[in-house]
Amino acid sequence: MVKVAIINIGDELLIGQVVNTNAAEMAKMLNAAGFDVVLTQTIGDDGETIRKFVVESLAYNDVVLVTGGLGPTKDDITKKVLAEIFDSELVENVEVREHIKKMFAQRGYAFTPTNQEQALVPKKCRVIFNAVGTAPGMCFEKEGKLLFSLPGVPFEMRTMMKEVIRIMEDHFETEVIEHRTLMFAGIGESFLSDMLEDFEATLPAYMKLAYLPQPGMLRLRLTAKGTSKKLILSEIENRKEALRHLAQDYFIGYEMNSLAEAVGEKLVEVQKTMATAESCTGGNIAHQITLIPGSSRYFKGTVVSYANEVKQQVLGVNVCDLEKYGAVSEQVAKQMAQGVRQLLQVDYAVATTGIAGPDGGTEEKPVGTVWIAFADVNGCHAEKYCYASTRESFIDRVSNYALLMLLKKISAAR
């Protein structure tokens, strides 16, 4: 087992202004290649702290991956610290300098002394080429262990990780590691856990089951590690099938990251189209659907009807119903779904109308109240939920409820 530690450097991560997405993304790539990430750490832009954690992590692990602190600005100091740790002077790298110059020329920018400093690298390191940015990556080797330093900009890090993994694969012999993920929806974590008690108790020592709850859905991940690829593969496939059968009623799909992906697969399979009419979700369902590559095959569009006039004039919601029942009502939700279905000429439509908060609630309809409607050629169906939370998590959860309703209705319609 090759043990990997990740160190993400940046004061902005420690005061919480920026969420650290790099750790997760790097871990995912390393894991897929059979390396074990055992620790991720976030520390500040401080020379002494960087030195302490890099040296300690190298002592306990086989590979240390550092991100951040390579930019051209004054608060970026990682490169100097690493040059000290590995006792190596900074020298200009001609290839890196020419690459930076070229990138600046393409963008029509001048090449300033601040940028010139980015072409300096420690003499002892192997340069990891940064095709999409100006800060070069670095790889150091010491007593059979590897240390990598990459920029903190996610897009640059992502591109360079491929080269990092190639170097690691050349350097180490890796164990076989397999993951299988199953998505479930419509059941709470503790209930699923009770259903799977016997299954979990009889798992062999080299397999692990993890619960990954998200708003409105839940993924289970099976992991198997070992030296025999054949055994690992056959065992994990068997257990995966067993798991599915134990909770078949709530099963959505394998290796899926979102309900939007599940909806997309189903629509491609049945060759139907869809649209959304969104009030409280404000376009987030459409956004989730269009994050999936190829969604133009089944998704035709959306009307975000935030204002009541838009509900009336574009979606054709009855003005008397709007006044009588209010915008957050079964009647309006259904008319929105039917309206967008007709307007965009699709097979299936979902609509949402609710109170995301923090203001706008009443005693009868408190913040968190939402109606979700589905329309197809056979008619219309609506459900009411109440989920008081932050604005953002309300929008996320309602979007997932709507996608789940869509998925179930499409599956039932076949």
Added chain:
Amino acid sequence: MVKVAIINIGDELLIGQVVNTNAAEMAKMLNAAGFDVVLTQTIGDDGETIRKFVVESLAYNDVVLVTGGLGPTKDDITKKVLAEIFDSELVENVEVREHIKKMFAQRGYAFTPTNQEQALVPKKCRVIFNAVGTAPGMCFEKEGKLLFSLPGVPFEMRTMMKEVIRIMEDHFETEVIEHRTLMFAGIGESFLSDMLEDFEATLPAYMKLAYLPQPGMLRLRLTAKGTSKKLILSEIENRKEALRHLAQDYFIGYEMNSLAEAVGEKLVEVQKTMATAESCTGGNIAHQITLIPGSSRYFKGTVVSYANEVKQQVLGVNVCDLEKYGAVSEQVAKQMAQGVRQLLQVDYAVATTGIAGPDGGTEEKPVGTVWIAFADVNGCHAEKYCYASTRESFIDRVSNYALLMLLKKISAAR
């Protein structure tokens, strides 16, 4: 200075299946209260590892905050490990048990033996009440230091952090810490850095400047720490103003987290309304805008016109132009903006049409090509960009370009 370390437990974080948003959110709350987060660590659901990192972090820091591993499922073991570290047996807490029972009754669920285990807590700890979930939080004290354990579910953690900070404030005397954030757009990080060289060189030792780049924009954060609140406040205000003047042309606003927030403030100020027509951004601009509380005051709605028929039939894009110039063209972008402005009867509209990829590019219009258009009562303006990236980051960046265009045009129109 009270040093705080955060430990987030969860295998799902180490294999990258879930992004760790808790660390950032906790750090933000702690920072605002004057506590220094010096380290965040993510480790696996493994008893020995949890013990090692908790004990080490307690040795070097004043407070350790642990999240995760408190759920009802088999992979959650934090509570047992903490009971061992603090040499305290697990006993049933009647209040917690009754609360869990009540929560389950409200949801119409049965109270199972698995849930009953959640009512067990170490005898020596102070229970942090979890009003929105079933797993209780815990606070341990040892030699003047504090250790907190909270659930990993973001919504539950968030609610309980208020109580955690109250306990910390009672326990420690805190330093004054102030942050000011300035948002800029339309300038690259290294260019802004060059403009601010003298400013940075003359900052006093107790102040720090950090660069926080995001797709299509950049925030600068000034931090000042000290014992005199009066001095800290007056100094940080002076420097903030100086910073703004140095890069006035690119300045967007203070204490803002997104361009959508800046657009919203401006629209409230000038009392105008807006709408969007989105093809390649698929509703994400609308989603960003509606994440802001109170956006219904100025945002009327959106047409996501993913299919060409929707561009024609709903937005009134000319069918000949669609055929002649293609969907990704200046002509179509402008007609989309004008079309949605008319349809939803708003003052301002933006439209996007582009190729998000990974497929759909041609030699003439490669993946990453996008036209963004703005329309108001005086007419229409469009710009072309090319930004090849992942689908997700393309959508993010184009959304920010569109919001920046909107912001500039509204500001100029006054």
